[in-house]
Amino acid sequence: MTNLAIFVSGNGTNCENIIRYFKHHADIRVRLVLSNRADSYALVRAQNLGIETRILPKTEFNNPDQLMPILQEFDINFIVLAGFLLFIPDFLIDAFDRRMINIHPALLPKFGGKGMWGHHVHEAVKAAGETETGMTVHWVSREIDGGEIIAQFKTALTPDDTPDDIADKEHVLEMEHFPRVIEEVIRHTKE
DSSP states (O other): OEEEEEEESSOOHHHHHHHHHHTTOSSEEEEEEEESOTTOHHHHHHHHTTOEEEEOOHHHHTOHHHHHHHHHHTTOOEEEESSOOSOOOHHHHHHTTTSEEEEESSOTTTTOSTTOOTHHHHHHHHHTTOSEEEEEEEEOOSSTTOSOEEEEEEEEOOTTOOHHHHHHHHHHHHHHHHHHHHHHHHHHHHO
16 A cells, blocks of 8 residues: 655645545555645645644754654655645655655746746746646656656647636646546556
8 A cells, every 4th residue: 555645835726636536546545634834725625535634844844853753653655745835855855765746837847946836837937928838747856846757748828828827727737637647656666
């Protein structure tokens, strides 16, 4: 059995989608949702679906003596970052090498790196006059948004699309593809 932890900072639509996708899965289950923010609505979504939650502010998250025991308590062997806004400390990257993935709301390597999250990404896509955008799932590495790309999905843009329109189009891709990509990645890491 693969036990997932989902790390979140915000609203949690991806988090809820992932929990629902794996609810009755034979080999993968979501055991924990962890947030750096007590006001993250993702925690409410997880609790409503019967998933354990924990809150670790930045200083505690960056302390291996605080974070690692929680992951051990839930026997976590795979981590999914779904709108998690803290930098990932080296000790966690080392402990979960090729067992931690992130979703990014653009087609990396464009529009990635420090400061490129959420609406900032969609505003940058609009400002650049892109004709398409999409989502990227990648391995977490020491370079922000620089890990090896696992999967990308694209959607067309029009000149009339606002940053909100771009966000909505990209979010549709996340809802459709992210849980399945997680499942495929886990299946391949077991082979």
